[in-house]
Amino acid sequence: MPEIRFDSVAVRVPLPGRGEREILARTTLTLTEPRVAVIGANGSGKSTLARLVNGLVRPSSGHVTVDGRDVVRDGAAVRRTVGFCFTDPAAQLVMPTCVEDVELSLRRTVPGSEARRERALEVLAAHGLEEHAHDSVHSLSGGQRQLLALAGVLATEPTVVVADEPTTLLDRANTRRIGHALLGLSQQLLLVTHDLDLAARCDRVVVIDDARVVADGTPTESIAHYTSLVDT
Ligand SMILES: Nc1ncnc2c1ncn2[C@@H]1O[C@H](COP(=O)(O)OP(=O)(O)OP(=O)(O)O)[C@@H](O)[C@H]1O
Numbered sequence: 001m002p003e004i005r006f007d008s009v010a011v012r013v014p015l016p017g018r019g020e021r022e023i024l025a026r027t028t029l030t031l032t033e034p035r036v037a038v039i040g041a042n043g044s045g046k047s048t049l050a051r052l053v054n055g056l057v058r059p060s061s062g063h064v065t066v067d068g069r070d071v072v073r074d075g076a077a078v079r080r081t082v083g084f085c086f087t088d089p090a091a092q093l094v095m096p097t098c099v100e101d102v103e104l105s106l107r108r109t110v111p112g113s114e115a116r117r118e119r120a121l122e123v124l125a126a127h128g129l130e131e132h133a134h135d136s137v138h139s140l141s142g143g144q145r146q147l148l149a150l151a152g153v154l155a156t157e158p159t160v161v162v163a164d165e166p167t168t169l170l171d172r173a174n175t176r177r178i179g180h181a182l183l184g185l186s187q188q189l190l191l192v193t194h195d196l197d198l199a200a201r202c203d204r205v206v207v208i209d210d211a212r213v214v215a216d217g218t219p220t221e222s223i224a225h226y227t228s229l230v231d232t
Contacts, residue, residue, distance in 0.1 A: 011024040046192045051084075053160070102152055103120045124151065127150070167193065207222050
């Protein structure tokens with residue numbers, strides 16, 4: 001598995017006229033497990049942690065590396081290995097039809113439009129979306145759209161998939177479907193989620209509260225810690 005490393009990383013943002021606010025306190029973590037969940041209350045800092053992994057957020061101090069590559073210094077190389085799945089798939093589905101959207105993901109790795117079309121259709125078939133290949137992405141259900149967004153990410157052959165609340169907008173059946181797809185990946189998964197059932201199926205669970213890591217361990221330990229925070 002790849003190694004995601006946060007080395008004394010902190011993130012601060014300016015508060016207009018009032019100095020700075022720390023949205024992630026100094027954090028050191030080495031993540032090598034296949035499936036790592038990040039849980040915590042709204043606004044605690046989970047997305048900030050996730051976005052550091054592909055450079056969408058930059059550390060104010062410290063370093064983030066993926067397999068030894070610094071996310072800021074070697075940003076382009078890191079982004080080629082880290083796929084990012086957003087809560088709202090609309091953030092990443094930009095082409096008119098499903099097959100064109102997957103082709104866009106393949107533009108760097110598969111040269112030649114015919115080969116790219118063929119590969120894109122294979123990717124869609126692998127996710128049960130082949131019959132929607134020529135449909136508008138807007139005609140898909142929420143679950144299908146999230147699946148398509150994930151297919152697009154996987155088409156780039158990342159070694160790490162970061163998913164930021166990928167099931168938050170979905171109903172139970174689609175949550176199960178996307179959860180199953182994510183937890184079955186061969187890639188390393190960093191999953192930000194409010195779904196404790198999904199977190200429970202990961203190998204390691206990190207709990208964030210008020211901008212800091214307050215628990216980090218097995219799902220049973222970490223979820224118990226989180227629920228004790230919520231219930232007090
Ligand atoms: N660029 C920014 N400028 C100012 N404040 C920010 C910025 N990015 C995040 N924040 C604040 O930092 C805090 C942590 O945000 P973050 O999105 O990491 O939380 P989260 O745990 O993912 O929340 P949620 O579960 O609601 O998605 C929030 O209070 C948010 O408003």
